[in-house]
Amino acid sequence: MMAAERAPKYRVSAAVTWLGVAFALALVPLGLGLLPPAPAARTLAIEAGVALGFIGMGLMCIQFLFSGRFAKVVPSFGTDNVIQLHRQLGIVGFVFVLLHPVVLILAEREFILYFDPRVNFLRAVALTYVTLAITGLIVTTLWRESFRLTYEWWRLVHGLLALSIVFTGVVHGIQVGHYLDPLWKKVLWAGYAATAMYLVVHSRVVRPYRARKRRYRITAVESQPGDVTVLTVEPEGHAGLKYQAGQFAWITLRSTPFALQQHPFSFVSAANDRHVQFAAKALGDFTSTWKDLKVGNRAYLEGPLGGFTRDPHPTRGMFIIVGGIGVTPAISLLRTMKKDRSTHPAVLIYANTDWDDIAFRDEIAELETQLTLQVVHVISEPPDGWTGESGLLTEEMVARYLPPNPNTFEYFICGPGPLMDIAEVSLSKLGVDWRRVYSERFKIV
């Protein structure tokens, strides 16, 4: 056992604490409604239907916490898990919001009049809108590609729908009154939702505005095999940013930082390197334009973010499984090892389709001679005479390269979804402690 043994980065206690906070925050609107003076109770079903509505509002509001990009919470879970939680809790919130009118209408048919434009036109329109909007929000997120929504438009639509749903919820609560009858309750109700909504405004407007003052300039545009473009940017008149290997930044290129096209990219450069590098494979609308970028073009970075990082004082080896362009954070991790003259062992399993399309292949070969690094290329369509690993990643393959004492290593997984699923499940089956397995999915939606 090493003397400097540290607690794993992912801890059940941290998860319980933060989930407890989220749970409590989701119950704030209900608590507010119940504070005296509370109106006389009606039937059990009506009271339950109303409670579902309050909780639904709370659940919708806490979703904004996830767009706030909290640097404090993410490292104890990893961006990937936080996004998954947002997704799952968002669905739970959706169910609550829809159950609210359903239960009320089932309890008392009269409630259907809330949707009747002849009774109250604006109210009927607003409630019909929320029902459609929240359904649209979920559907466009789960099946973004089927709707041919680009990431930029999805992100805009997602934010606007979310804001408008919560706003309508606030107005609805105030208009119904009942549990929110004294004015102070209405003020607190609106204040709670406004705080949540501000988080979106903060991350989409205030942060980019601050980033505007910290401009970067593209100093090199290079290409790598596999249609990959590597950008180097340098700070213009400021100190740049401090980042760890494996983290990422939101990048805006050429236009202002308010532009729709803000995308998350992993750093490729070694930790804290002033010459900040990013790499992208020409896959989508945004990344296809990278090869046309010119030296001198402007860039804005917002970050660093993400918890795909090593222990700050690493005492462990690194076992990295990446596929395709998922190699970028691995390059940063390995370059940082070299910069720190690290002697810890590292294993890199790197999956690609073609031998000729392997980004950073030459540099990785060089790093293999400079570090205690074992590189394993997995090629799904290998060239003639290939003697290395071929086909898709399998559990047997992972087992072959797993160190004899697997829990003395930290695990990093980044790449396409199916590869990550295989890697994560294999590591778990092979007895690797889940608290040291870090995943970063580059496809958020």
Add this chain to the structure above:
Amino acid sequence: MKPLLHLWVRRVSELIGLLLVLVALLVAWFRTRM
């Protein structure tokens, strides 16, 4: 097969959802009893 942590996140979310439904029912029940 989905990764373990994703399954856990899903289970935890479902558990939170169930707990919240329980809270809603309990609150409603207490209110009608009061």
